[in-house]
Amino acid sequence: MPEFVNPFTGMVPERKMTMEELVRAVRLDIAGELEAIHGYMAHADATDNPLAKAVLIDIANEERIHVGELVRLLSILTGNEDEFLKRGAAEVDTMVAKIAPPVQATAGGGVPSIGSLKSG
Numbered sequence: 001m002p003e004f005v006n007p008f009t010g011m012v013p014e015r016k017m018t019m020e021e022l023v024r025a026v027r028l029d030i031a032g033e034l035e036a037i038h039g040y041m042a043h044a045d046a047t048d049n050p051l052a053k054a055v056l057i058d059i060a061n062e063e064r065i066h067v068g069e070l071v072r073l074l075s076i077l078t079g080n081e082d083e084f085l086k087r088g089a090a091e092v093d094t095m096v097a098k099i100a101p102p103v104q105a106t107a108g109g110g111v112p113s114i115g116s117l118k119s120g
């Protein structure tokens, strides 16, 4: 979110960041992108104006690309981020396997909605 009240926002510090500080900064940048996606999608959902909705969703999707760029950067900087992400994905996959059958395309070619995961 913008911090216009803080007069020091954006000022370059007296020194460059350490690697640990850079990693934390990139994590914060990822959070900022996710927050932006949330805001754009909430605004798109809150309007019936088709042009505004299309522009907001397009921007939200661009932010999703930025998340991918930053996650890749984080992976390179930390050297082990992918391992943690894979472990998280595997934990969810284990839960999905217990709760619902594997997600498959529907007869119409689409992907099932979350409703398909609800028990009957």
Ligand SMILES: [Fe+2]
Pocket (backbone or CB within 6 Å): 033, 036, 062, 063, 066
């Ligand atoms: Fe962005």
